[in-house]
Amino acid sequence: MSKLHVTTTVNGDELDFVCPPEETLLDALRGRLGLSGSKEGCGTGDCGACTVKMDGRLVCACLVLAPEAQGAEIETIEGMATGESLHPLQSSFIDNAALQCGICTPGILVAAKDLLERNPDPSETEIRYWLAGNLCRCTGYDKIIKAVQIAAAEMRGETA
Amino acid sequence: MNKMSREKQDFKVIGTRVKRPDGIDKVTGRAQYGADLVVPGMLTGAVLRSPHAHAKINAIDTSEAMALPGVKAIVTNADFAALDDEFLLDVADNCLAREKALYHGHAVAAVAAKDAQTAKAALKLIKVDYTPLPHVTDVDDAMKSDAPVVQAGRKQENVKGDYSDNVTMYCEFGHGDVDAGFAKADHVIERSFKTAATHQGYIEPHACLASMTSDGKADLWCCTQGQYFVRTLCAGILGMEASQLRVTASEIGGGFGGKTTCFIEPVALALSRKAGRPVKLVMTRDEVFRATGPTVSSSSDVKIGMTKDGRITAAYAALRYQGGAFPCETVAMGAQSAFAAYDLDAVKTEGWNALTNRPKEAAYRAPGAPMAVYAVESVVDELTQHFDLDPLDVRLKNAADAGTLSSYGPTFEAIGLVATLEAAQKHPHYSAPLGENQGRGVSCGFWFNFGGNTCVSLNINDDGTVGITEGNPDIGGSRASISMMAAEELGIPYEQVRTIVADTSSLGYNDVTDGSRVTFAVGLATIEAARDAIKKMCNRVAKIWEIDPDAVIWENGQAKPSGPNAGDFEPMSLAEIAALSSETGGPIAGHYEVNADGAGVSFGVHLADVEVDPETGATKVLRYTAFQDAGKAVHPDYVEGQMQGGSAQGIGWALNEEYIYDDDGMLLNAGFLDYRVPVASDLPSIEPVILEIPNPGHPYGVRGVGETSIVPPLAALSNAVSRSAGVRMHELPMSPPKILKAIASKG
Amino acid sequence: MVQVKLWGNLRDATDGQDVVEVEASNFKQLLDRLSEKYPGLKPQIERGVSLALDGRIYREAWFTEIQPDSEVVLMPYMKGG
Numbered sequence: 001m002s003k004l005h006v007t008t009t010v011n012g013d014e015l016d017f018v019c020p021p022e023e024t025l026l027d028a029l030r031g032r033l034g035l036s037g038s039k040e041g042c043g044t045g046d047c048g049a050c051t052v053k054m055d056g057r058l059v060c061a062c063l064v065l066a067p068e069a070q071g072a073e074i075e076t077i078e079g080m081a082t083g084e085s086l087h088p089l090q091s092s093f094i095d096n097a098a099l100q101c102g103i104c105t106p107g108i109l110v111a112a113k114d115l116l117e118r119n120p121d122p123s124e125t126e127i128r129y130w131l132a133g134n135l136c137r138c139t140g141y142d143k144i145i146k147a148v149q150i151a152a153a154e155m156r157g158e159t160a
Numbered sequence: 161m162n163k164m165s166r167e168k169q170d171f172k173v174i175g176t177r178v179k180r181p182d183g184i185d186k187v188t189g190r191a192q193y194g195a196d197l198v199v200p201g202m203l204t205g206a207v208l209r210s211p212h213a214h215a216k217i218n219a220i221d222t223s224e225a226m227a228l229p230g231v232k233a234i235v236t237n238a239d240f241a242a243l244d245d246e247f248l249l250d251v252a253d254n255c256l257a258r259e260k261a262l263y264h265g266h267a268v269a270a271v272a273a274k275d276a277q278t279a280k281a282a283l284k285l286i287k288v289d290y291t292p293l294p295h296v297t298d299v300d301d302a303m304k305s306d307a308p309v310v311q312a313g314r315k316q317e318n319v320k321g322d323y324s325d326n327v328t329m330y331c332e333f334g335h336g337d338v339d340a341g342f343a344k345a346d347h348v349i350e351r352s353f354k355t356a357a358t359h360q361g362y363i364e365p366h367a368c369l370a371s372m373t374s375d376g377k378a379d380l381w382c383c384t385q386g387q388y389f390v391r392t393l394c395a396g397i398l399g400m401e402a403s404q405l406r407v408t409a410s411e412i413g414g415g416f417g418g419k420t421t422c423f424i425e426p427v428a429l430a431l432s433r434k435a436g437r438p439v440k441l442v443m444t445r446d447e448v449f450r451a452t453g454p455t456v457s458s459s460s461d462v463k464i465g466m467t468k469d470g471r472i473t474a475a476y477a478a479l480r481y482q483g484g485a486f487p488c489e490t491v492a493m494g495a496q497s498a499f500a501a502y503d504l505d506a507v508k509t510e511g512w513n514a515l516t517n518r519p520k521e522a523a524y525r526a527p528g529a530p531m532a533v534y535a536v537e538s539v540v541d542e543l544t545q546h547f548d549l550d551p552l553d554v555r556l557k558n559a560a561d562a563g564t565l566s567s568y569g570p571t572f573e574a575i576g577l578v579a580t581l582e583a584a585q586k587h588p589h590y591s592a593p594l595g596e597n598q599g600r601g602v603s604c605g606f607w608f609n610f611g612g613n614t615c616v617s618l619n620i621n622d623d624g625t626v627g628i629t630e631g632n633p634d635i636g637g638s639r640a641s642i643s644m645m646a647a648e649e650l651g652i653p654y655e656q657v658r659t660i661v662a663d664t665s666s667l668g669y670n671d672v673t674d675g676s677r678v679t680f681a682v683g684l685a686t687i688e689a690a691r692d693a694i695k696k697m698c699n700r701v702a703k704i705w706e707i708d709p710d711a712v713i714w715e716n717g718q719a720k721p722s723g724p725n726a727g728d729f730e731p732m733s734l735a736e737i738a739a740l741s742s743e744t745g746g747p748i749a750g751h752y753e754v755n756a757d758g759a760g761v762s763f764g765v766h767l768a769d770v771e772v773d774p775e776t777g778a779t780k781v782l783r784y785t786a787f788q789d790a791g792k793a794v795h796p797d798y799v800e801g802q803m804q805g806g807s808a809q810g811i812g813w814a815l816n817e818e819y820i821y822d823d824d825g826m827l828l829n830a831g832f833l834d835y836r837v838p839v840a841s842d843l844p845s846i847e848p849v850i851l852e853i854p855n856p857g858h859p860y861g862v863r864g865v866g867e868t869s870i871v872p873p874l875a876a877l878s879n880a881v882s883r884s885a886g887v888r889m890h891e892l893p894m895s896p897p898k899i900l901k902a903i904a905s906k907g
Numbered sequence: 908m909v910q911v912k913l914w915g916n917l918r919d920a921t922d923g924q925d926v927v928e929v930e931a932s933n934f935k936q937l938l939d940r941l942s943e944k945y946p947g948l949k950p951q952i953e954r955g956v957s958l959a960l961d962g963r964i965y966r967e968a969w970f971t972e973i974q975p976d977s978e979v980v981l982m983p984y985m986k987g988g
């Protein structure tokens with residue numbers, strides 16, 4: 001089957017690429033659009049390292065076919081900071097040592113940002129279950145959960 | 161050389177929680193990991209793997225694959241150099257099979273093509289003629305005299321007895337008369353245990369990009385814990401001079417010991433050489449599970465005798481490990497660490513390694529120790545229950561301390577076990593009440609720390625900032641810790657120091673980032689390099705002031721006269737000295753090269769509370785506290801991170817993780833769905849408690865901390881589950897079906 | 908003369924002794940003398956050994972000085988992860 005021309009919006013920019021029909025969105029982002037912030041940890045939707053937002057929903061980009069991105073609005077880790085300003089979650093992760101190797105961090109940040117947009121004051125249990133689809137092997141999740149709680153408080157205007 | 165700076169107890173930078181230098185890159189997705197590099201003209205590689213657990217490879221026909229448009233090169237083991245070093249031969253054989261496919265997933269050939277689709281299609285066209293052979297995957301089966309032999313002629317001279325040729329080594333450690341010791345005990349318990357193989361589970365699959373040119377020079381980019389060791393291995397396997405190969409370590413997405421060797425790198429180099437173009441080769445998750453380096457699986461027997469007031473009179477362990485299809489010596493590490501936490505008059509540990517048709521073992525945080533300590537701490541706990549004694553009291557009664565003759569030979573210097581046990585006893589967790597179906601488990605843990613070959617170059621920039629070049633990939637925050645140690649020694653703010661990890665052409669040899677060695681050894685070398693630079697700066701200032709070099713001292717980031725007799729001069733800051741470097745002799749740098757020794761050992765104690773559901777066999781971890789001796793915590797956040805991360809891995813190992821094989825020797829669960837690592841909702845908050853008993857062998861007292869934390873969780877969880885469910889568990893992982901079976905069998 | 912403690916299975920090469928004596932003032936001399944006096948130790952020494960000197964472990968250092976009254980323990984060459 002011949003290749004397809006896909007036009008999509010990523011982090012607010014209209015972009016396009018040509019790909020075989022069976023290519024994944026993850027491979028298109030990384031290999032065709034130069035957006036390597038989303039990572040492949042498993043290719044089967046089990047680890048969450050490729051988490052992006054597509055038309056307002058969190059998806060594993062490895063489970064989305066690239067042609068499905070046609071006409072869609074996609075948000076990746078590369079769109080989280082604005083110019084020089086980091087998103088409060090990004091700053092909180094650095095300040096609170098919520099990353100060690102950092103490979104799971106983009107997926108977790110995208111997922112956590114979505115959580116706080118839906119629920120600005122999640123409990124610890126709600127955060128843990130929301131992030132259950134994002135594997136981290138380095139941290140034991142402890143500092144990640146705390147960093148999300150601290151960022152959430154800051155975003156609610158509650159920090160000292 | 162390792163002179164401890166006693167006056168440095170009043171640290172200014174050490175012990176604070178500074179920001180890491182790679183933080184912004186990693187939270188924005190900008191950091192470049194193994195699979196993120198692209199170069200012009202690059203080809204995509206793919207690997208063909210054996211569908212058999214054990215088979216003779218009669219012939220490989222690549223002609224049809226090579227004829228596929230877009231295919232640029234195909235390689236097999238024949239494309240590697242002729243080798244006679246046994247170690248290199250094994251690595252090369254594991255990277256691409258030589259005569260036999262030794263495990264399901266063993267690499268047999270590799271292709272480089274214009275894109276991933278073409279490479280995949282080419283693999284299907286490669287014809288391999290196999291003769292399947294009988295296989296063996298279980299360690300005890302592999303040792304029997306009639307077992308299928310995985311590789312003949314690999315048995316060391318120390319193996320006695322009627323074992324198959326799969327048994328490659330035997331070792332024995334200990335002292336005293338165990339038989340006499342058991343006779344003195346009020347009660348002796350003897351149990352057998354089994355543990356399954358597990359995988360480090362790093363989220364980043366192995367990835368590399370190799371670029372070799374026809375003049376024999378090559379560049380290799382890969383995610384690794386040790387770019388210099390990769391250079392040694394690849395240069396040897398490719399038959400090229402090491403100096404012609406420049407290896408650059410990318411940012412790494414987890415290693416834990418599993419990225420201390422090579423799997424795809426020599427293959428990518430061979431493909432690049434043949435194709436005359438750069439080749440990118442990335443493993444799939446399936447390949448990572450099947451064909452990288454899991455832990456050993458083990459079968460063990462432990463016998464311990466104790467008096468009714470809790471004193472151990474004798475201890476014995478027999479450990480049988482399988483490390484896959486190539487000889488593995490990890491059982492020696494297990495045998496040495498098994499009873500390391502105890503002060504014993506009579507102790508004996510024996511260990512055997514057996515070959516199996518399984519992937520070649522690689523290190524996973526404290527290799528060999530977790531499964532051995534699991535068995536020992538389980539029996540100690542059962543004895544504790546038998547006599548109705550307090551578990552921590554019993555550990556304290558028998559704890560190794562300074563002056564103890566260790567179970568593996570040397571006499572301990574100052575160690576932190578007693579301090580961690582006492583801290584655990586005093587902690588509110590230990591006295592918190594438990595509810596129905598809940599149980600509490602404790603375990604000690606131990607690991608050696610290493611020093612090793614280390615080079616550091618410390619450059620004083622003319623603007624007064626400092627650049628440090630070191631050679632160890634950062635897997636836990638070491639760049640920050642190294643900068644902190646330099647800042648502390650030089651007396652300047654942390655923000656003025658920047659540490660980078662060099663490629664192999666930019667610095668002398670550095671051993672792999674393993675053995676919990678980096679904060680210790682690279683830190684030590686950094687401190688010495690800083691002292692070297694300080695000496696040089698003082699010499700410059702002495703010349704400017706026209707006084708004797710001995711009359712200039714360094715204090716708080718400045719050169720000062722040593723006393724009123726030296727003269728009346730205004731101190732000169734590092735920045736001021738740096739600004740004059742051209743005029744005073746040229747650029748200023750300090751450096752230090754060493755094979756560091758004097759690393760301490762690191763002890764830990766973990767407390768775990770669990771609730772076992774008697775209907776489903778599911779275990780919920782309610783509360784977890786990890787205590788560990790760090791010597792001196794340079795950056796407390798990162799020490800805590802190591803403790804929490806290792807604990808989580810140990811919890812997964814104890815409750816869910818295992819390699820599952822079918823009767824054909826095929827791995828059934830080569831993905832994260834069925835190889836179940838802990839997720840955020842599985843775990844409680846893991847509280848880390850850092851103790852600091854300084855290591856006399858490091859200027860700031862640093863001990864390595866990265867590995868010990870994976871050792872205690874296995875028994876801590878097993879002891880907690882056993883007490884909660886009311887039945888002793890002897891096999892890991894304690895997945896729900898196994899717990900239900902144990903509960904049912906107790907009647 | 909230095910007293911060297913050997914781990915259990917190495918006793919096969921030394922007529923059952925787990926402590927032996929050799930004349931040596933550094934690690935390299937120690938290994939050379941051990942190999943000469945007890946040829947059965949050679950395969951293990953060639954595979955690699957570490958030295959624990961008064962409780963401190965040295966993985967490779969040939970010129971580590973050994974005093975006659977030091978505690979010297981031979982250990983397998985160690986690997987971490």
